[in-house]
Amino acid sequence: MTDPLPSTVDVAAARKLVSSAPRTRLIDVRTPGEFAAAHIPGSHNVPLDLLRANSSELSAHHSDPVVLVCGSGARAEEARNLLATAGIAQLAVLKGGIGAWEQQGAPVTRGAGKWAMERQVRLAAGSLVLTGVLGSLVAPKLKWLAGFIGAGLTFSALSNTCGMARVLSLLPYNRTPEQDASTLLAALTR
Structure with missing residues (x-):
């Protein structure tokens, strides 16, 4: 059995976790527009509104560590509470979100000019x-x-x-592109 994750991890701890446990899942709960503008390489976008709408369907068939990412930590914390209620165990929130990640000089994939x-x-x-x-x-x-x-x-x-x-988040450029919810949620649950 793996050690439980703390409820929050800083950038250094998250990077160490990803390198020492390659099955760690980085789940970015920001809007698709924000994710497209800048995200952590290897992270998956599962927007918070999608998690809220599908919370009854959430359950994990894995014990992989999951690090939740948003702009500053508030939405990731809400996602952590939703996912913990759904029975997903190994959850942590990236302290300071993508902003802290960038400030520490960690790698970021940038896209076309969408705003956070x-x-x-x-x-x-x-x-x-x-x-x-x-x-x-x-x-x-x-x-x-x-x-x-x-x-x-x-x-x-x-x-x-x-x-x-x-x-x-309801505006068209912030909404999830036409993708099946189960496909997006698979990054988290399978």
Whole structure:
């Protein structure tokens, strides 16, 4: 029996795990657009929304270590909770996500110019706040738009969730290309 994984691993520990246990699965739970923009070589994209939608079908027929990756760690932690509930044992979250991976100089495969979800959220939130503030010069009630976005961002920080990211993940360039869910989930479960 293998030693259980800690709930989180830093970049050095993840790289060591991949080199010492070649059957380690790197599962990236970001949107397909984010994955296409930059991902860890050898990782598989199994978006969090797909895991949520298919959580009742999840079960692993392996005991391979699984390292979950996202932008910063929050979505990977949610995925870890889902997968642990489904009975998948050897799970760890990459501390700091793909950002930490890149900062440590670890290899990254880059694709065409898609933006990370965090950057998309910053653009959308910033644009809405700016629209609310500038628009309030003409229509004073628009200041409430800026207040609403500020309240949403505060709630997002306190709850470690992001409603705007969930909405943005529904946009066509962030959605999973036409692939069978079982094919994507196979990277995790088989």
